[in-house]
Amino acid sequence: MRHESDKQPGDFRPPGDAPRVIDQGSVWILVAAPTIWAVHFVASYVIAAVWCAKVGPSLVEPRWIIALLGLIGIALIVWLGRIAMRRYGGIFLVFEEITDSSERGRDRFIGHVSLLLCVLSAAAILFTVIPGMVFSTC
Template identity: 70%
Template sequence: MPKVTRYDAPRVIDSGSIWILVAAPTIWAVHFLLSYWVAAVYCAKSGSGWLGGLTDPRWIIVGLGGLSIAAIVWLGMIAVRRYGGVFVVLEEITDSSEQGRERFIGHVALLLCALSAVAIVFTVIPGLVFDRC
């Protein structure tokens, strides 16, 4: 078995890898769970139920949202640079070559990044609108 150096080791999100497709929705799911967990724990621990305010965890949720969107933008940049993803919705990608498959992965990854960023924004909105537990 050949020795693998740190330069020979494959990257998790590398050419031909489909991890880029699940990374952005996973970031959204983790943000969703953490946001509602923070709000639920804060409202349960405040002891005042419906009278308790959400002003303290609101900024935690917004901060988590900002970090999550920054991570998704980084993944979108990877989808564009490494896979050649383009943000065109009505384009058919029918090329069955290796380059066509790479471009399709980049296209789908970029669309999933956009969808996940919108989902994060919609997850943050209730925390900004509602001020009571």
């Protein structure tokens, strides 16, 4: 470490020793929340399309499956948001300026962006579930 600002918190481990996929220094946390939303989006529309084609015009039964998948997706996204706050030091400030060029500054940036993507993905899941709750026919 050449600079004082490059010091890491006590629980930091180098990426080579990381047993988890979403760990300090990993960028997988950036794509995890939007991926959960995308999987929920595709699954919801496939369930509705297959139900409408095979069973009938009523969406009363599959709406609860879609809502349950939405709750599971939001729970996973909340878990990812907690990881972004704990391991990366992410905070929910939209106009925060992170200008550190140290390793800790990069981790804070990853945490900040991950947390904002988690919020955006959770909102996207809610907006995917709402039409299924409002409309009762195909």
